[in-house]
Amino acid sequence: GAGVSQSPSNKVTEKGKDVELRCDPISGHTALYWYRQSLGQGLEFLIYFQGNSAPDKSGLPSDRFSAERTGGSVSTLTIQRTQQEDSAVYLCASTFGPYSNEQFFGPGTRLTVL
Amino acid sequence: AQTVTQSQPEMSVQEAETVTLSCTYDTSENNYYLFWYKQPPSRQMILVIRQEAYKQQNATENRFSVNFQKAAKSFSLKISDSQLGDTAMYFCAFMPYNTDKLIFGTGTRLQVFP
Numbered sequence: 001g002a003g004v005s006q007s008p009s010n011k012v013t014e015k016g017k018d019v020e021l022r023c024d025p026i027s028g029h030t031a032l033y034w035y036r037q038s039l040g041q042g043l044e045f046l047i048y049f050q051g052n053s054a055p056d057k058s059g060l061p062s063d064r065f066s067a068e069r070t071g072g073s074v075s076t077l078t079i080q081r082t083q084q085e086d087s088a089v090y091l092c093a094s095t096f097g098p099y100s101n102e103q104f105f106g107p108g109t110r111l112t113v114l
Numbered sequence: 115a116q117t118v119t120q121s122q123p124e125m126s127v128q129e130a131e132t133v134t135l136s137c138t139y140d141t142s143e144n145n146y147y148l149f150w151y152k153q154p155p156s157r158q159m160i161l162v163i164r165q166e167a168y169k170q171q172n173a174t175e176n177r178f179s180v181n182f183q184k185a186a187k188s189f190s191l192k193i194s195d196s197q198l199g200d201t202a203m204y205f206c207a208f209m210p211y212n213t214d215k216l217i218f219g220t221g222t223r224l225q226v227f228p
Contacts, residue, residue, distance in 0.1 A: 031214060042120075042221055105158055108158075
């Protein structure tokens with residue numbers, strides 16, 4: 001596709017369940033980011049993938065959060081044992097490569113934990 | 115710590131008028147990028163304008179321009195001839211040269227009314 005896509009668009013889950021959020025970056029983009037946007041807040045960095053390098057996981061809020069990127073393209077963000085405070089919009093972005101400062105964002109996944 | 119502050123949670127402007135959104139940041143870095151992103155109700159973040167810190171000339175993109183004051187660590191966005199389609203959340207963001215992480219402010223909700 002022409003842009004970054006994310007699925008699902010909305011996800012409602014019960015507390016304690018696991019969820020997987022998917023991001024398809026722009027074709028040819030080697031860098032991929034995940035952000036979390038809580039209500040009324042700015043975007044909070046979660047994790048960054050660049051090519052085959054080890055991901056920068058410094059923004060993950062707890063060990064319930066993990067992400068992987070298969071084949072240098074699609075990425076999945078997994079939240080285990082979801083809590084109500086995990087409710088937020090999760091945004092994915094991609095860029096051409098390191099230090100390419102324009103990040104292209106997807107439409108996000110709105111996660112609601114009941 | 116590097117931080118970005120947007121002190122105006124909400125702003126409103128009449129169509130065709132001019133509005134200025136404020137942003138200040140705190141960093142000890144000398145080289146960095148600054149950005150303004152727009153987030154309409156569709157949630158997709160769109161890059162509005164960017165500024166490189168070493169450039170003294172203020173960036174301009176059509177109706178959007180910035181007032182970059184490096185010494186004051188200020189980076190305001192001016193929207194001229196406001197249009198109804200400018201209604202959105204606006205986020206100011208900062209990125210040091212040697213990293214790929216964007217640091218966002220908490221956003222300003224702009225309402226353009228007829």
